[in-house]
Amino acid sequence: MTTEPPASNDRSAASDTGPEAAWPGEPGSAPASEGPPGPDPTAVAGTDAGRDMRTHNGTGGSADEGTTADAAEHSGARHRGHPTSASPAPTEPAAAELPAPRHARRATDVPAASPAPDRNRRHTAIAGSPVSPPAPGPARTPALEARGISRHYPVSRRGLWGSPVVVRAADDVELALYHGEITAVVGESGSGKSTVARVLARLEPPTRGQLLLDGEPVGKPRGRAFQSYLRRVQMIFQDPFASLNPIHTVDHHLARPLRLHGPRRSSAEVHAEVLALLERVSLTPAEQFASKRPHELSGGQRQRVSIARALAVRPEILLADEPVSMLDVSIRLGVLNLLRRLGHEDGLALLYITHDIASARYFADNVRVMYAGRIVEGGPAEAVTQAPAHPYTRLLVDSAPDPDRPPGSAPPERLGEAPDPADPPTGCRFHPRCPLAMPVCAEEAPPVFPAAAADPENGHWAACWLLAPEDPEARPGALPDSPHPTPNGRR
Amino acid sequence: MTAPATVPAPIPAPGREPLLEIRGLTVDYGEGPGAVHAVDTVDLTLHRSETLGLAGESGSGKSTLAHAVTRLLRPPGRIAAGQVLYHRKPSADGAASPPVDVMAMARNDLRAFRWEEIAIVFQSAMNALNPVHTVAVQIADTLRAHRPGISRAECRDRAAHLLTTVGVPSARLSAYPHELSGGMRQRIMIAMALALDPEILVLDEPTTALDVVVQRDVLAELVRLRQEFGFSVLFITHDLSLLLEVADRVAIMYAGRIVESAPAQDVYRTPTHPYTRGLVGSFPPLRGPRRDLAGIPGSPPDLRALPPGCAFNPRCPEAFGRCTRDIPLLRTPPASPDRLVACHLDDPKEGAGHDD
Numbered sequence: 001m002t003t004e005p006p007a008s009n010d011r012s013a014a015s016d017t018g019p020e021a022a023w024p025g026e027p028g029s030a031p032a033s034e035g036p037p038g039p040d041p042t043a044v045a046g047t048d049a050g051r052d053m054r055t056h057n058g059t060g061g062s063a064d065e066g067t068t069a070d071a072a073e074h075s076g077a078r079h080r081g082h083p084t085s086a087s088p089a090p091t092e093p094a095a096a097e098l099p100a101p102r103h104a105r106r107a108t109d110v111p112a113a114s115p116a117p118d119r120n121r122r123h124t125a126i127a128g129s130p131v132s133p134p135a136p137g138p139a140r141t142p143a144l145e146a147r148g149i150s151r152h153y154p155v156s157r158r159g160l161w162g163s164p165v166v167v168r169a170a171d172d173v174e175l176a177l178y179h180g181e182i183t184a185v186v187g188e189s190g191s192g193k194s195t196v197a198r199v200l201a202r203l204e205p206p207t208r209g210q211l212l213l214d215g216e217p218v219g220k221p222r223g224r225a226f227q228s229y230l231r232r233v234q235m236i237f238q239d240p241f242a243s244l245n246p247i248h249t250v251d252h253h254l255a256r257p258l259r260l261h262g263p264r265r266s267s268a269e270v271h272a273e274v275l276a277l278l279e280r281v282s283l284t285p286a287e288q289f290a291s292k293r294p295h296e297l298s299g300g301q302r303q304r305v306s307i308a309r310a311l312a313v314r315p316e317i318l319l320a321d322e323p324v325s326m327l328d329v330s331i332r333l334g335v336l337n338l339l340r341r342l343g344h345e346d347g348l349a350l351l352y353i354t355h356d357i358a359s360a361r362y363f364a365d366n367v368r369v370m371y372a373g374r375i376v377e378g379g380p381a382e383a384v385t386q387a388p389a390h391p392y393t394r395l396l397v398d399s400a401p402d403p404d405r406p407p408g409s410a411p412p413e414r415l416g417e418a419p420d421p422a423d424p425p426t427g428c429r430f431h432p433r434c435p436l437a438m439p440v441c442a443e444e445a446p447p448v449f450p451a452a453a454a455d456p457e458n459g460h461w462a463a464c465w466l467l468a469p470e471d472p473e474a475r476p477g478a479l480p481d482s483p484h485p486t487p488n489g490r491r
Numbered sequence: 492m493t494a495p496a497t498v499p500a501p502i503p504a505p506g507r508e509p510l511l512e513i514r515g516l517t518v519d520y521g522e523g524p525g526a527v528h529a530v531d532t533v534d535l536t537l538h539r540s541e542t543l544g545l546a547g548e549s550g551s552g553k554s555t556l557a558h559a560v561t562r563l564l565r566p567p568g569r570i571a572a573g574q575v576l577y578h579r580k581p582s583a584d585g586a587a588s589p590p591v592d593v594m595a596m597a598r599n600d601l602r603a604f605r606w607e608e609i610a611i612v613f614q615s616a617m618n619a620l621n622p623v624h625t626v627a628v629q630i631a632d633t634l635r636a637h638r639p640g641i642s643r644a645e646c647r648d649r650a651a652h653l654l655t656t657v658g659v660p661s662a663r664l665s666a667y668p669h670e671l672s673g674g675m676r677q678r679i680m681i682a683m684a685l686a687l688d689p690e691i692l693v694l695d696e697p698t699t700a701l702d703v704v705v706q707r708d709v710l711a712e713l714v715r716l717r718q719e720f721g722f723s724v725l726f727i728t729h730d731l732s733l734l735l736e737v738a739d740r741v742a743i744m745y746a747g748r749i750v751e752s753a754p755a756q757d758v759y760r761t762p763t764h765p766y767t768r769g770l771v772g773s774f775p776p777l778r779g780p781r782r783d784l785a786g787i788p789g790s791p792p793d794l795r796a797l798p799p800g801c802a803f804n805p806r807c808p809e810a811f812g813r814c815t816r817d818i819p820l821l822r823t824p825p826a827s828p829d830r831l832v833a834c835h836l837d838d839p840k841e842g843a844g845h846d847d
Contacts, residue, residue, distance in 0.1 A: 188702040298790040328548040329729060329773050333786025355702065358732075362775030362784065385777065399707040402777045403735035403759045418702070 141215040142176035143349035144200060144233060144317045149173045149209035151195050155422065167421045169195040171373040172209070177317055177349035182340065184352040184364035184381065186396065188418055192373040193353045194238075197321045200351065201235040202226070231261045234310035238322040240302035244294040250278070250305050251290040254312050261313040277308040281338060300331035307338065317349045318342065325354070336363050357396050361385040366459075369393045372419050372429040379451060379460030389451035389462035392430045428465065440465050507538040509578055510723050511560070511609075511691055512590070516573030518552070518559045527794045529555040529568070531747040534821060537691065542717065542724040544738030544755065546731045546770070548791050552747040553727045557695045560725075561611050562593060562601055570594060577608065580690070606637055610684035612677070614696035619680055620668040626654070626679055627664040633686050653682040656719075658712055674705035678712065685716065693725045698733070710737055732774045735759045743767050746792045746802035749821060753830035763824065763832045765807045801835070809836060 153167045170192040177183055187193045199206045202221055211218045213232065219225050237243040244253060254274040258265070265273075271290075278286035281304040294302055303323060310318060320339060324332040340363055343350040354360050360367050360381060367384040369377040369392065377390040388394045418433075419425055425432050431441035449467035451460040518530035530552040537543045547553045558564045560575050576590040596604060613619045621629055630650040634641055641649075651661035657678040668676055677697060684692055694713075698706040714737065717724060726738055734741050735755050742752035743766065751764040762768040769787035789806035792798070798805050804814040819833040826837075 188704060300790060328791055329731065330548055330769060330787035331790065333773050333775075333784050334788070337783075337786070357703075358775045358777040361777065362781065382781070395704055397777065399703045400777055401703075401730060401732040401736055403732055403774075404776065404778050405736065418704075 140178055142212070143179050143214060144177045145212040145215075146173055146175040146196070146200060146206075147210045147212065149175070149196065149199055149206045149211070151192070151199050151204060152207045165422045168373050168424055169421060170199065171424075173370075173373075173375055175200075175351075175368065175375070177351055179316070179349050180344060180347045181366065182343045182350040182352055182364040183366045183368065184354060184360035185368045185370055185375075186354055186357050186360045187370035188355060188396075190372075190418055190421060191370040192421070193370050194321050195373075196370070197235065197319045197351060197353050200317075201233055201319050202229060203235070227261075231313045232315055233317045233319065234313065234315035235319040235321065236303075236306050236310050236323050239326050240299055240306050241294075241326070243306055244302055246294050248293070249290065250274075250283075250292050250294075250297075253305060253309050254278070254290075257309060257312040273312075277312055278305075280311065281305075281308045282334075283308070298331075299327045300335060303327060303335050304338065307335075307342075311342070315348070317351070319351045319353075321353045322355070323352070324359070325356070332359075339363070357385060357393075357400050358402075369396065372424050373421060374429060374445075374463070376430065376464070377451070377462040380458065383452070383458060383460040387452070387460075389460065389467060390430075390464045391434045391436050391466070393462070395433075428463070436466060438465060507541070509536050509576075510539045510541075511537040511578070511725075512574075512576040513556075513560065514574045514576065516556070516559060516575065517571040518555050518564065519569050519571045520567050522567075522569070526569075526571075528571075528747050529794060530559060532573070533744075533747075533749055535742055535749060535752070537723050537725055539690075540717075540721050540723055541740065542726055542738045544734035544741040545725065545727045545744060546729065546734050546741060547744035548729060550746075550791055550794060551744040553729075553744050554695055556744070557611065557693050557725070557727050560593065561605060561609055561693060562596070563611070577604070579608075603637070606633060606684075606689065607687045608689055609691040609693060610687070610689040611693040611695065612680045612684050612697050614699050620676060622668050625665050625667055626650075626671075630664075630679075630683055630686060633683055637687055649686070653686055654679070656685070656716065657682040658708075672705075673701055674709060677701060677709055681709070681713065681716070685720065685722075688720065689722060691723050691725065693727070695727045696729070697726075699728065699730070706733075713737070731758075731770050743770065746794060746797060748802065748818075748833065749831070750803065750833045751831065752821075753827070757827065757830060761827075763827075763830065763837070764803075764834045765809050765836070766803045769806075801833075811835070 149170060150168070150172055151170045153169055154164045155167050156165050173192075173196050175183070175185070175196065185193045185196060195204070198204045200211065202211070202218075205221065213229060218229055251271070251274055254277055255270050258270050258273055274290055275286040278284070278289050283289040283301060283304050289297075289301070289305075294305070297305065303326075307323075318339070323339065324335050327335060336359065339350060339352070342348050352360065352364055357367075357369075364381045367378065367381045368375045369384065369388075369390065371392045377384060377388065377393045384393060385397060388397050419429060425442070427443050428434070428437075428441045428446050431437040434441065444465075446463045446465045446468075448461045448463050449469070451462045451467060452458055513533055513535040516530055516533045517528060519526040520529055521527055533552075533556060535543070535545075535556075545553050545556065555564070555568065558568070559570055564570065573594065575593040577593050578590045579588050581588070591600075593601075593604065620626075624632075627647065627650050630653060631646040634646050634649060647664070650664055654661045654664060659675055659678050659682070663671065663675065663679075671679065677700075681692075681697070697713075698709055701709060710733075713724070716722075724738075726734060728734055731741070731743075735758065738755045740752065741755045741758045742749050743758070743764065744750065745766050751758065751762070751767045753763075758767060759771060762771045766787070772784055773786045775784060787806055788808075792802050792805075798815065800813070800815040800817055801807070801810070801819050804810040807814065813835045817835065819835050819838070821831045821833045822838075824830060824832055824837055
């Protein structure tokens with residue numbers, strides 16, 4: 001890991017992360033109170049790419065809002081449970097162009113799910129992106145919601161005069177985090193899961209799409225509102241060795257966010273609060289831990305300090321990016337259990353990013369599976385891990401080490417490697433590796449279908465053509481959150 | 492810290508022929524009283540055509556052990572004591588040659604021993620491959636060093652064959668490491684390790700840097716290759732759940748010592764040492780009922796300041812008086828003959844523990 005330059009680097013680290021160069025001068029706006037003293041490797045990677053984005057971002061918020069208005073409206077409408085009635089009518093001509101009759105039928109069969117009948121690829125993609133499942137309660141407002149979030153990184157050009165190569169780290173991601181609930185995002189490295197977390201933490205601006213905090217669209221990354229966003233949404237980073245500054249004591253790490261974001265307090269009050277925080281993350285005796293420096297702590301203890309630091313500003317949403325993958329197995333559960341207690345008992349909305357689907361099952365209430373920048377499946381953790389609907393999720397589950405796997409069971413087929421995010425496959429991004437791919441998979445991005453035919457209300461869905469209903473009459477509600485049957489997609 | 496006086500040698504499984512016997516191996520970092528015993532009087536036997544798994548947390552000494560066994564340890568690491576006996580294949584006329592001690596090998600013998608008899612695959616293939624040479628050059632390098640007369644064409648054929656064996660298209664021979672994905676690089680490392688048909692393959696966290704899907708591919712390939720070539724594997728990883736699937740036998744290491752070793756399924760079904768029990772309980776299951784798991788309380792030990800007695804005692808829920816006094820020795824518990832455990836819990840002499 002890089003050794004961080006000492007002190008005062010938190011600001012530069014922060015301003016390095018792209019557009020947030022436009023942060024207001026007051027120190028109060030540092031994210032995650034101090035952020036990682038050294039930006040983590042992904043941040044660095046993103047930074048170079050982000051340089052081009054910066055100019056683009058000068059117009060940041062407003063321009064983005066403009067381009068995504070439709071998308072947001074779409075998903076927003078669906079999100080509130082209204083089927084997008086705009087779709088069925090123009091579907092027919094488009095469907096007629098399609099070669100295979102089965103294919104054509106499918107395209108029309110899913111009106112609510114694919115409000116993208118005009119063969120407009122862009123549009124299709126948005127429609128095809130997973131929508132958030134219906135909230136468990138009737139009208140719960142998500143604590144934090146991402147609508148159609150995309151994050152692209154321009155990396156280089158093909159040749160000197162070639163067109164710029166864009167890495168599509170995340171595309172049309174829809175995600176909602178609710179208070180008191182843990183949502184896991186599972187995916188391989190390079191699937192874009194960390195990018196989503198960084199966009200949600202506003203360490204980077206989305207290329208497209210909109211963030212809503214408590215149902216309110218967030219504004220530009222500046223000023224008081226932005227500072228309050230940074231307070232309410234905190235992030236825990238993967239590497240506790242890099243996210244704490246080696247020259248400062250634990251006390252300093254925890255006191256700083258308290259001073260930056262909290263009301264004016266005396267030193268004694270701040271210190272008392274630091275001790276309370278340490279006790280909250282089970283670092284006792286707190287007094288002793290407060291005076292230690294990071295190198296005196298074990299990995300698990302450091303990660304607990306990171307968690308305490310995130311909690312210092314009383315956030316409502318905690319984004320944990322692989323919080324335990326750098327830790328020894330024997331202490332992972334301790335940290336996970338601590339996070340779960342915080343999520344469930346203190347009503348925090350928690351995003352848990354991981355590559356380990358077994359831990360997602362253990363820890364999270366909801367699971368989203370991400371592949372090559374898109375969310376391909378989502379639903380309750382038990383449903384997704386026990387009855388995976390998307391072939392990719394099945395592959396993930398089958399690939400995870402599992403001592404209970406019956407011996408001699410055939411290993412899953414070799415399916416090649418993950419796609420190049422700069423040049424993702426057309427249609428469903430998984431189709432080149434998918435053992436069940438059909439012709440339609442290469443042509444059109446699949447919309448969202450309910451995964452369990454028997455119980456379409458359980459909120460389990462997947463973006464896969466395999467789930468497209470054969471007969472629209474038999475299963476009219478194509479979207480899990482569509483309250484009205486829309487059987488009018490028939491030719 | 493006092494080393495135990497005598498350690499009973501591990502009992503080879505019935506009908507199994509030992510291939511590599513590690514006896515009382517101790518590896519220190521540093522000298523004198525301040526030395527840290529990264530590996531402390533370890534006894535471990537790898538049998539012919541066996542996959543032996545070695546699991547432990549970071550700092551438990553498992554990688555140090557791998558380096559020591561192959562004599563790749565660099566200062567300040569120092570082999571303080573112990574033997575590593577390698578049993579050569581009986582020659583064609585059936586005469587078994589006496590085992591050789593790897594620790595006492597001369598430089599030249601060692602050069603021949605590595606790659607031809609024992610090969611090692613490291614965790615980070617990116618660091619293990621030379622970025623300025625193509626794959627072909629790197630494989631040829633090994634072949635030329637060990638088969639001086641080999642021709643250019645033979646080299647190339649052999650390298651191409653090796654690549655296809657591990658499932659990489661032979662066209663990739665002319666690729667540089669940075670042009671390959673992580674999974675491919677790791678496969679190429681395995682191909683290079685197999686270049687001279689070694690008897691033993693030491694895999695030091697070979698898949699830790701890979702994604703689960705690729706990891707499974709590489710492991711499946713390894714299992715297939717093992718069936719094809721019949722080499723033995725010493726598989727080192729922190730991921731016990733992985734080991735339980737791929738290994739025949741699993742040894743668990745804690746603070747430089749082996750605390751339990753048993754057939755993989757026994758380790759999973761009936762872990763005996765409290766640490767093993769904790770480890771097995773630290774992996775959230777993918778199937779079956781969802782239940783609360785506690786993990787292991789406390790932190791991994793600091794090798795510079797190990798507690799007296801059993802190194803695990805501060806974290807052990809069942810520690811009692813004797814655990815803080817005596818270092819438990821590996822022994823076979825009466826109930827399960829296949830197993831070796833270093834724990835006072837079911838020691839018949841438990842009551843007599845306070846006579847020292």
